[in-house]
Amino acid sequence: MTATPSASRTARERARAELTREIKDEARRQLAAHGAQGLSLRAVARELGMVSSALYRYFPSRDDLLTVLIIDAYDALGAAAETATERPPAGDIRGRWRAACDAVRGWAVAHPHEYALIYGSPVPGYRAPQATIASAIRVVRVLGQIVADAWPDGREDERGAPPLPPDLARQAAVVADAVAPGVPDTVTARALIALTQLFGMVSFELFGQFVGTLDPADAFADYAVERMADFVGLPPG
16 A cells, blocks of 8 residues: 555654754764764764765754754753743742742753753854744743742832943843833843852852862752842742
């Protein structure tokens, strides 16, 4: 019995998807062994028993493969944070904050080489395309929504903080419009400080800066997450 054209196309699509997955899995193994700078399409093809020309039909260049790995990493991190923040009740602002921060750290510890790819040193000669932006801001949107939910109806910053410098105020407004609508610019600025603290802390842990001092970093991370929530002005919970 002859397969229908649609059935043949579906089989080809499944085979292509499976080989694409294998290529990306092997590329991640190379990231772990050699870092992003050492990623080589020829080496990936060799490990998979392919000729290089066949692999180029899937990824025309190393940068194309890097871009897909970067998007996958951002999406995986964003999905981890999204899933974690669905567990606490919607009104438990601080509980959702803890869950998001814990998910970021947990994913990074479980996937250190992928974390290094997106938050480590830039890869020489590689420029991330616009296609990475939507995935990159997923985790930022999660944290931004938590902050926005703590400031319903655009109420003012109750701390009476001094106004931001004009340039920073404009930048904070752009960020708020994108990920935390209605949040006062002073709160947005504090949230951005907390965001950089979170990822800086995770980077210090993964890249060995805590060895001999804050290693293991569980207690410090828990404490820092609470103090970040205080700094941003999230309600106790």
